Structures are given as C-alpha cells and as structure tokens.
Amino acid sequence: MKVPLLDLGPTLEEQKQEIIDKVVEVVESTRYIQGPEVEAFEEEASDYCGVDGAIGVSSGTDALLVALMALEIGHGDLVLTTPYSFFATMGVILRLGATPVFADIDPVTYNMDPQKMEEVLAGEKTGKIKAIIPVHLYGQCADMSSIMEIAGCHGLPVIEDAAQAIGAETIYSHRNEKGWRKAGSMGFAGCFSFFPSKNLGAIGDGGMVVSGDEEFSHKVRLLRNHGGEPKYYHSMVGGNFRLDPIQAAVLRIKLKRLEQWHRQRRQNASLYNKLFEENTTLASIPVSTPAAVNEELSRKGEEERNYHIYNQYIIRVEKRDELRNWLQQKNIATEIYYPLGLHQQKCLTDIFTPPPMSNTEKAAQETLALPVYPGLTPEMQEYVVKSIAQFYT
Ligand SMILES: Cc1ncc(COP(=O)(O)O)c(C=O)c1O
CATH class of the missing domain: 3.40.640.10 (Type I PLP-dependent aspartate aminotransferase-like (Major domain))
Structure with a gap:
C-alpha cells in the first residue's frame, strides 16, 4: 500500500x-x-x-x-x-x-x-x-x-x-x-x-x-x-x-467545504489516537500523539480548550529519523516540520548567536508529521500505525 x-x-x-x-x-x-x-x-x-x-x-x-x-x-x-x-x-x-x-x-x-x-x-x-x-x-x-x-x-x-x-x-x-x-x-x-x-x-x-x-x-x-x-x-x-x-x-x-474538511481531518486524527492507544506494542513505547493536550485537560476535569484543525498530525517519537526511513521503505510518506529551530538557521547564526531553545531543539529531533488529509482511508491509517509498531518491535 x-x-x-x-x-x-x-x-x-x-x-x-x-x-x-x-x-x-x-x-x-x-x-x-x-x-x-x-x-x-x-x-x-x-x-x-x-x-x-x-x-x-x-x-x-x-x-x-x-x-x-x-x-x-x-x-x-x-x-x-x-x-x-x-x-x-x-x-x-x-x-x-x-x-x-x-x-x-x-x-x-x-x-x-x-x-x-x-x-x-x-x-x-x-x-x-x-x-x-x-x-x-x-x-x-x-x-x-x-x-x-x-x-x-x-x-x-x-x-x-x-x-x-x-x-x-x-x-x-x-x-x-x-x-x-x-x-x-x-x-x-x-x-x-x-x-x-x-x-x-x-x-x-x-x-x-x-x-x-x-x-x-x-x-x-x-x-x-x-x-x-x-x-x-x-x-x-x-x-x-x-x-x-x-x-x-x-x-x-x-x-464552502472547509468545515467538512476540518471534520474529516479531526476524524483522521482521532482514529490515529485510537489506533496508537489500542496497539499493545506501542502502548509500551513512547509515541506521543497530539491528543496529549486534551487528555491532560480532561483528566484535570477541564473542558477541551482548542478546536484543532490538524493541518498537520504530529507525533513525537524516539529514533525519529530511523523510523522515517523505515516508513519510506513501506511507501509511507512523512515529513519533519521542522528539522531546525529558526534560531539555528545559518542566515541568522552568521549574524549573531541567539540563546539556545531547548524545547524547540528537542522537538526538532523528535517530531514527525503523518498523513492526515481528507480522503485518507482508515485502512491507510491502520497500515501507518501497524508499520510504526513493527519498527519498534
Ligand atoms: C507558519 C507559517 N507561516 C507562514 C507561511 C508562509 O505562507 P506562504 O507559503 O503562503 O507564503 C507558512 C506556509 O507554509 C507557514 O506555515
């Protein structure tokens, strides 16, 4: 696939x-x-x-x-x-x-x-x-x-x-x-x-x-x-x-179709969340899904604060680059948004050295965007999550 x-x-x-x-x-x-x-x-x-x-x-x-x-x-x-x-x-x-x-x-x-x-x-x-x-x-x-x-x-x-x-x-x-x-x-x-x-x-x-x-x-x-x-x-x-x-x-x-497409992206995001949660292999290894925000909030008894439109569905993982290569071999395209912080870009560091930004630098090493577009099928999503689980086993 x-x-x-x-x-x-x-x-x-x-x-x-x-x-x-x-x-x-x-x-x-x-x-x-x-x-x-x-x-x-x-x-x-x-x-x-x-x-x-x-x-x-x-x-x-x-x-x-x-x-x-x-x-x-x-x-x-x-x-x-x-x-x-x-x-x-x-x-x-x-x-x-x-x-x-x-x-x-x-x-x-x-x-x-x-x-x-x-x-x-x-x-x-x-x-x-x-x-x-x-x-x-x-x-x-x-x-x-x-x-x-x-x-x-x-x-x-x-x-x-x-x-x-x-x-x-x-x-x-x-x-x-x-x-x-x-x-x-x-x-x-x-x-x-x-x-x-x-x-x-x-x-x-x-x-x-x-x-x-x-x-x-x-x-x-x-x-x-x-x-x-x-x-x-x-x-x-x-x-x-x-x-x-x-x-x-x-x-x-x-x-005229934008709200419908937002809903489809949100459905895709929640299916990923569910598949990641249900996958027993992944349950024991650290793959964080974006839903962490809302789970945390609902655990505290607060309401969901954000209507996320999932222009990107981002996971945070260990061995990100190896995982990306593995997925590529499985014909699954992913992207890294972004591999460097803005403060690390050469056109800036050539002029001056901004202070380190540890959360950004860590995210730049660990985040990976998965396909989430409207029209992505549940079978494709299952294949993505199964392939990620396979990588970690
Ligand atoms: C956060 C952010 N700012 C600005 C832009 C620039 O938009 P455009 O590509 O339409 O010039 C983009 C586009 O990718 C973006 O993602």
Whole structure:
C-alpha cells in the first residue's frame, strides 16, 4: 500500500467541475487584477474568521511582510516570535532589516510558551521590541489569552501567524471577552496562507491579512498595491502583494467545504489516537500523539480548550529519523516540520548567536508529521500505525 503525505485529488474531485467552470468565467470576464472575486472572497473570509476586515494578498509570507510594513517595523527594531515555525515567520522580520528574538515553545503544544515570552519581555529593557508574532502551529491555536494579556501589559501589537490554522478555534478570555474565537481574530492582526497544502488551499499561492483596526487595514490595502494614494502619488513604499482573482474565485468555492474538511481531518486524527492507544506494542513505547493536550485537560476535569484543525498530525517519537526511513521503505510518506529551530538557521547564526531553545531543539529531533488529509482511508491509517509498531518491535 502507498500512503502519500498529502493527496489533493479526493477533495478536488468533489468540486472539480465547479472550479473549472469558475476559472473559465474569470478568464472570460477579462478582470484579471483585483475586482469582484477578490472583494467577494474578502467579505466571505472575514465573516468566516469572525473579523471586521480582510485583505487578500499574494501569499502567507506577504501577509506577514505587509502587516509588519504597515506597523513600520524596520532597521533597529526587534520582533518577538517563536523559534519553531516555517522560515517565513522569521524571514519577513529579517527582510525588513529588523531582528527576531525568540521565546521557546511549550513542549506539549509546540506553540510559543507565554511564560517564556514574559521572561524575554521582562529582560529586554531597551524598548526595541515592536511587535509579537505567535504562530498557531500545525492548526492549533497558541495560548492567545495569556499572550494578549502579556502583550497588553507591554503595549505591543500581536500579529497572529495563522498560516496553518484558518478555522482553528480556542476559548479566549481577555479583558471582558470570553468565548470561542477563531485563529487570526484575537490579535491586532492575523495572517493566513492559502498555499495548496493548507486546509484552505488555492491552486497556487495566496494569502490574507485580517484586522479589526480600520487605519491599519487601510494601510495594508494600500501597501499591497505599491502604497499609492491617490493612485500614482506615493507617500510610502509598498509592493505588488495582490491576490489573484482566479485564486480568490477558487478559494470562494473551497471555503464552502472547509468545515467538512476540518471534520474529516479531526476524524483522521482521532482514529490515529485510537489506533496508537489500542496497539499493545506501542502502548509500551513512547509515541506521543497530539491528543496529549486534551487528555491532560480532561483528566484535570477541564473542558477541551482548542478546536484543532490538524493541518498537520504530529507525533513525537524516539529514533525519529530511523523510523522515517523505515516508513519510506513501506511507501509511507512523512515529513519533519521542522528539522531546525529558526534560531539555528545559518542566515541568522552568521549574524549573531541567539540563546539556545531547548524545547524547540528537542522537538526538532523528535517530531514527525503523518498523513492526515481528507480522503485518507482508515485502512491507510491502520497500515501507518501497524508499520510504526513493527519498527519498534
Ligand atoms: C507558519 C507559517 N507561516 C507562514 C507561511 C508562509 O505562507 P506562504 O507559503 O503562503 O507564503 C507558512 C506556509 O507554509 C507557514 O506555515
């Protein structure tokens, strides 16, 4: 049996003709830049995320970049973020001439640990930290209640990197607000990616910035189109960060199925959890599943705090690289997100040596992403878990 890490075929099949018809419609409309599809997508996506305003942009990377540009982050500024994320989270900081500072992750959720973040902020007396970027890694929200509380004490804007987490929810409690909130809707702004492997994926690149702050949103809207206001009069320098109308049109179609795909991913995740738990070989060896968070919470009698959308299903194992090779021989594809912490990347360590981040470094050695996409069959999942058990016996 062959198990790919991701197969977009099954979900495409559900909507293929509708997508093709729509692409033809956009082509025939001759509206190739901005226009009604982009505007309609922005409205529908902001409703979905529970935010006031959304701005479609060219990618998740550009969403982060333009958000930081709108905050006027630049040379000499510091931006506090997690060391365990895709490179773009740090890349945009460096591209603007600013410097990342890191707060290590919580070893269970892999998201930035608010306590570590507080320690970094307490130790930084120069006032150079200008923004905070938590990442909702793998599709599970970071602890936004604590992050917003701490950021608020320091008067710092929080830009949520929700690239992997559109539709993820968490119980949010901040000031007089309490209740379920969607990723991207809690901070000053939220940034999303529509890279094809995301739960809501385009047929190419795409991204989005959301914010409830009108002035900021207006600025992002201008910056995405070179920053001219009025047209051809530039008091600021933007770029071409526009969302393509064909991508917007496809995203509108796919948005209608997003909740169903989240549910399928969650079902796949819970079947993995069950199979790992039931497998007697694995019961005696340390394979930690992501459900550990929720099990711990329910053991304490608390409610489940997070609606995880499982953009990735991550296990933590011993002998990770050997296991990965073994699975490859069995035709099972896996991935390592990520083999290095951001603080260990050469482009950064060539400039300075950030402090060690032990939880991140350990996770980078031990985590492995298993296939979890909608369309993965129970037989495939059984084969994956059986093959992992075989490796350890
Ligand atoms: C956490 C995170 N941030 C940012 C990005 C960048 O998004 P894009 O690939 O759309 O530029 C990604 C995409 O993989 C991501 O996973």
